[in-house]
Amino acid sequence: MFAEDKLHEECGVFGVYDRDRTLDCARLTYYALYALQHRGQETCGIVTCDGNDFACYKNAGLVPEVFNDFNLNRFTGHMAVGHVSCTGHEDSHKQNSQPLLTRYTGDTMAIANNGGLANHNKLINELAQNGAIFHSDTDAEIIAYLLGWERITNGRMESALSQVMCRLEGAYSLVIMTQDQLIAARDPYGIRPLCIGKIGGAWVFASETAALKAVGAEYQRDVEPGEIVVVSDEGLTSVRDHVGKFKPRPCIFEYIYFARPDSVVGGQSVYEARRLAGMILGRETGVDADIVIGVPDNGLCAAIGYSEASGIPYGIGIVKNRYVGRTFIQPTQLIRQRNVEIKLTAVESCVKGKRVVLVDDSIIRGTTSANLIRLLKEAGATEVHMRVSSPPFLWPCYFGTDIPNKHELAANNLSCDELRKKIGADSLGYLDVEDLKRIVPELDGYCDACFSGDYPRF
Ligand code: SF4
Numbered sequence: 001m002f003a004e005d006k007l008h009e010e011c012g013v014f015g016v017y018d019r020d021r022t023l024d025c026a027r028l029t030y031y032a033l034y035a036l037q038h039r040g041q042e043t044c045g046i047v048t049c050d051g052n053d054f055a056c057y058k059n060a061g062l063v064p065e066v067f068n069d070f071n072l073n074r075f076t077g078h079m080a081v082g083h084v085s086c087t088g089h090e091d092s093h094k095q096n097s098q099p100l101l102t103r104y105t106g107d108t109m110a111i112a113n114n115g116g117l118a119n120h121n122k123l124i125n126e127l128a129q130n131g132a133i134f135h136s137d138t139d140a141e142i143i144a145y146l147l148g149w150e151r152i153t154n155g156r157m158e159s160a161l162s163q164v165m166c167r168l169e170g171a172y173s174l175v176i177m178t179q180d181q182l183i184a185a186r187d188p189y190g191i192r193p194l195c196i197g198k199i200g201g202a203w204v205f206a207s208e209t210a211a212l213k214a215v216g217a218e219y220q221r222d223v224e225p226g227e228i229v230v231v232s233d234e235g236l237t238s239v240r241d242h243v244g245k246f247k248p249r250p251c252i253f254e255y256i257y258f259a260r261p262d263s264v265v266g267g268q269s270v271y272e273a274r275r276l277a278g279m280i281l282g283r284e285t286g287v288d289a290d291i292v293i294g295v296p297d298n299g300l301c302a303a304i305g306y307s308e309a310s311g312i313p314y315g316i317g318i319v320k321n322r323y324v325g326r327t328f329i330q331p332t333q334l335i336r337q338r339n340v341e342i343k344l345t346a347v348e349s350c351v352k353g354k355r356v357v358l359v360d361d362s363i364i365r366g367t368t369s370a371n372l373i374r375l376l377k378e379a380g381a382t383e384v385h386m387r388v389s390s391p392p393f394l395w396p397c398y399f400g401t402d403i404p405n406k407h408e409l410a411a412n413n414l415s416c417d418e419l420r421k422k423i424g425a426d427s428l429g430y431l432d433v434e435d436l437k438r439i440v441p442e443l444d445g446y447c448d449a450c451f452s453g454d455y456p457r458f
Contacts, residue, residue: 010400011098011114012036013194014082014211015175017182017231018202026075028204028215029082033063035214036207038260039114040084043097047110049177050077054108056101058083060093081177083112086402095136099177102141104148109157109178111147113140114207115171115192116400118458123167139172147176158230161185162241165226169458171251171399173223175205182231188245189456190225191399191447193254193265196236203231208263222266225250249447249456251399252436256390257298257361258401268442271301276439277389277431278305278359285429286310287385290354293317295361295372296344302389303359312357317350318372344372352380358425359387364403366410369423377424386425391433391451392416403450 014032016025029046044066045058055075059066063084083098099112117123117139124134124142132145143164150160157178171191176183184205186194197204197217204217212219223229226242250266251258255273263270282292282305292312294303297320307314324343356376363369363386373384392411397403406412410419420428431439433451440446449455 011085012039012207013112015205018078020201021078025080029080032211033082035211040086044084046082047099048075048077048080058097114173117170118398119169185228186223188226190248194223196220210260210263252446273439274301275305278302279309282306282309289357291315292357296320299360315350346375346379348379355383356381373424383426385427388430
């Protein structure tokens with residue numbers, strides 16, 4: 001919501017292989033990237049291949065800003081890979097945008113990745129010692145370099161990738177396209193999501209099922225943690241060298257915040273996980289109040305759950321201006337304090353004279369919550385009780401998100417009551433870390449390291 005106080009998932013990936021050569025793969029990828037836009041708003045790109053030649057276009061900007069009929073018409077081919085990302089600092093957008101298109105011994109490949117390698121710096125240093133030159137800060141370039149090296153001695157891309165995976169520590173959900181194959185792979189913990197769909201004779205891979213729906217693909221299954229899935233004219237095959245290496249630990253925060261509520265991740269509905277989180281909050285952090293409202297968009301499902309469990313009516317107490325985009329001119333210093341009103345507005349008729357429960361997905365630095373509570377009180381709310389559908393953030397994430405270092409996390413520096421006072425709430429309640437397992441009953445395990453400090457080990 002606010003660049004300075006909201007988290008970003010760093011990437012979304014998509015790939016399509018159309019064995020029948022009937023689909024417009026570039027446009028299909030364009031629509032899929034549109035559906036994945038929430039996973040990255042800074043750069044996007046598409047690469048297609050017709051079996052011989054590759055075509056690539058990528059740039060900084062949202063999908064509809066970067067692509068138009070003119071540049072989409074230039075793509076041909078029965079394969080495509082697409083990517084959306086938040087790449088960090090604006091100066092690095094160009095070189096960090098994906099998919100990366102690289103040449104190596106005897107072939108060309110396009111590679112798109114979602115994740116974060118915990119051993120990124122170690123690998124960069126090792127490779128640089130051996131003469132490697134890098135043009136970006138991406139894990140995708142490290143993986144491409146390792147793959148190119150491995151292919152010198154390894155005849156098959158999938159077996160080269162299996163070797164490379166032995167050296168990778170962290171989260172990666174990859175889609176790789178060569179002249180005759182589309183390959184998807186997921187790290188052995190399965191930290192970031194990646195699913196498989198089908199449209200007629202075409203196979204597709206996507207970060208979320210919402211992208212499958214957007215292009216009319218039918219969900220088949222998830223890429224398993226550690227699995228390499230290869231699609232070619234011969235069909236689909238699975239390489240399972242790394243499956244079962246670790247007990248899977250998908251990111252719990254995909255369910256709370258990153259993924260779309262209409263997606264199903266690991267067999268579990270994201271909407272239901274959020275609603276359950278709200279219900280648990282409603283039962284365990286209940287308070288006397290007149291209305292429950294959610295912070296758009298990600299607090300809404302949990303607010304509905306809170307209302308259901310507590311019996312307190314649900315209302316739309318905050319409205320979001322959907323047209324404040326990346327290109328929004330930041331206000332001058334003079335009106336910066338009122339920045340929040342440009343993006344979000346309190347609905348006076350909903351909250352005036354009422355004791356309000358305000359539900360949001362997380363608190364990072366606390367500035368967004370403080371601004372929202374001020375807005376609600378200015379609109380006449382008599383009390384604002386803040387409820388958070390995740391546990392307090394105490395630790396950073398090394399797996400492809402921008403959760404900041406622990407000194408910037410409000411809950412790490414302040415007690416619950418100090419934070420309550422800082423944001424101006426009348427009470428503050430979080431989901432308990434032990435309750436996370438209750439919001440994803442379909443899962444056998446998950447990563448919750450940013451809340452518990454219990455990181456996956458490699
Ligand atoms: S540390 Fe947190 S955000 Fe990162 S993968 Fe684990 S649960 Fe997800």
